[in-house]
Amino acid sequence: MHLVWFRRDLRVLDNLALSAASASSSPVVGIFIETPQQWAEHQLAPTQAGLIQARLEALREELKALNIPLVVERANDFTEAARTVAEYATQTDAQAVFANHEYELNEVKRDERVQADLAARGIAWHTYADRNLFAPGTIKSGKGEAYKVFTPFKKACLRALDNLDLSPRRAPSVREETSVVRDIFSQLAPIEFVYPTVDVSAWVSDEKGILDCLREYCRERAADYKKHRDFPAMDGTSQLSPYLAIGALSPRQCLARLQAENGDWREPDTGAATWLSELIWRDFYQEVSAQNPAISKRQCFLSWGESVVWENDSTLFEAWKNGKTGYPIVDAAMQQLNQTGWMHNRLRMIVASFLTKDLLIDWRWGEDYFMSKLIDGDFASNNGGWQWSASVGTDAQPYFRIFNPTTQGERFDSDGRFIRRWIPALKSVPGKHVHQPWQWAEKYAQSIDYPRPVVDHAKQRKKALALFEAAKNQPQESF
Structure with a gap:
């Protein structure tokens, strides 16, 4: 059995860890860990917690259609979360755990713990660079160094787009139902967070609805992004950032749809090119955070x-x-x-x-x-x-x-x-x-x-x- 640890990658489509776990005929099970104490320390907004919970409920149904159960457990913090995943993998006789990289300092330490724990139990640990267009460390200067200024980083990213396959991955095929999977399905409990949440019904949470929002934006409004984005009384921005933040949408999906709907996406000063710059800004800040762990310790870059x-x-x-x-x-x-x-x-x-x-x-x-x-x-x-x-x-x-x-x-x-x-x-x-x-x-x-x-x-x-x-x-x- 293969266990997929969902974190900030709450989607079926274009999920590298899920795709890799599903590449063989082995049964697949998903797991998500609520970490209320850690979330409180990280100042997680109740609005975002509400969106995560709503998205998990939709994700459970989307995975169920593929015969993949989604288990939601609770652990106080990242240390307990790592132990919970390792113990669950042991209990279900998982051969491997699959996850997508996270780059913040506490998250890196958490994954080092779970990797060591799994290795001691004889369970493989596989991770994938899924969060960005370009994973931190991928885009380097001519001297082989990380960029510290956005504009040259952006230019390097645009050049790299020509040489990499950034097309989104399809959903896994429907899995064969096994007795182990049936048992897990029968034991699934309702998803109820102890962490404070607020109603987020104003935001869609199912994958189709989220992708519809992406398509509508790229088709109808991205062309005017540069012209309208600075005026808050106008509906000039995509408002897709909540879905990118929790991984309900991937930047590859955004890029693919932008390219499909806007032939001028490479032309300077167009709305599409300006929106692409915002996706690259997201990569840039991930790069800076990953290359400079002191930022996660609340220190100034300068x-x-x-x-x-x-x-x-x-x-x-x-x-x-x-x-x-x-x-x-x-x-x-x-x-x-x-x-x-x-x-x-x-x-x-x-x-x-x-x-x-x-x-x-x-x-x-x-x-x-x-x-x-x-x-x-x-x-x-x-x-x-x-x-x-x-x-x-x-x-x-x-x-x-x-x-x-x-x-x-x-x-x-x-x-x-x-x-x-x-x-x-x-x-x-x-x-x-x-x-x-x-x-x-x-x-x-x-x-x-x-x-x-x-x-x-x-x-x-x-x-x-x-x-x-x-x-x-x-x-x-x-x-």
């Missing part, structure tokens, strides 16, 4: 970032979290996050810049809060985005480039449509006045139930420049 003396005002942090900063685009974005578990990408940059450059709060506070809320939370991408915004990561935004939250709102939500949707108190503020509602209220003697700005952007910008300059003047080498 070591001078550890010298930044953050003010870390908890009152200001609460105002930021609750969308009560007095800066409408920031507050609307945080309301979107808090109410839906998702935030538009342009807004992620705006609120991250505001937290680190206006409120002078450690980017790690924001990183943790995002992970605790985001349905598409992914360690590498979330960490990379926050370090970029805080100017302490690879390919970082220069510390002297500080987003003005008011002008960002005026530029990307000029008529205030997005702001009014998420801040009902500002619905009566006319036109572009919505970006500085207190000026309008005072000028026209109006009353609004909305806080005044918690900080003065111009003053905070000067403080941020001084704070970063002081840290930068203690030069150290990056990883």
Whole structure:
């Protein structure tokens, strides 16, 4: 019997571990381990936990059609999870365990434990690079080194596309039913997490529905991605990131569908090419995380970032979290996050810049809060985005480039449509006045139930420049 350990690869189609396990006539069984204590330490959002649970329920039915049972067990943390998998493999007389690579530090240590435990039991351990278009360590510079800047990494990836078969794998064939498999099916219990979950019925969870979303996006909207992606009031992004985050969708599937529906996907400045760049950004941050384990220990990529003396005002942090900063685009974005578990990408940059450059709060506070809320939370991408915004990561935004939250709102939500949707108190503020509602209220003697700005952007910008300059003047080498 072959055991497939599902982690962040919750799909039947284009799953390398599942395909490999199914290559012979051996019976196949799937297993997933809920790790509530580990998830809590990793700030797993209840929205994402809800999506994982919903996806597991659908995945169980999809695998059942192939005569592959999916067992869901519980272990407190990764150490217990590794032991649980090894013990289950022993109990079911599995000859081998199949899994797809994960690259974060705790996950790597977990897999080293299970590999050693399985080896002691005489059980084989097979893993596959399934999570990215290009596995970490695959794309290297001419000197054989890992890239630390996105643009040359992207160019190398685009060149490599010509030489690799990145076509998605088909679903395994229907397995022959055996007595062992029948026994496991008869003992399956309902999937019930003890970890907190919230309702995610607004998101599809079956594989067909997810693939339909991918097809619709690539066919109908990807061509306009470059033109529309920065405007949060528009339906300009794919919103497929939650499925990529939990592995319900693979980047190979995304690339294949993009190519099928957009003949200009290689042409610079097209919507399709711009969306492909986002898939490559995902690979890049996975690369950075895998090559630099210190990132998983909450360290800045640029070591001078550890010298930044953050003010870390908890009152200001609460105002930021609750969308009560007095800066409408920031507050609307945080309301979107808090109410839906998702935030538009342009807004992620705006609120991250505001937290680190206006409120002078450690980017790690924001990183943790995002992970605790985001349905598409992914360690590498979330960490990379926050370090970029805080100017302490690879390919970082220069510390002297500080987003003005008011002008960002005026530029990307000029008529205030997005702001009014998420801040009902500002619905009566006319036109572009919505970006500085207190000026309008005072000028026209109006009353609004909305806080005044918690900080003065111009003053905070000067403080941020001084704070970063002081840290930068203690030069150290990056990883």
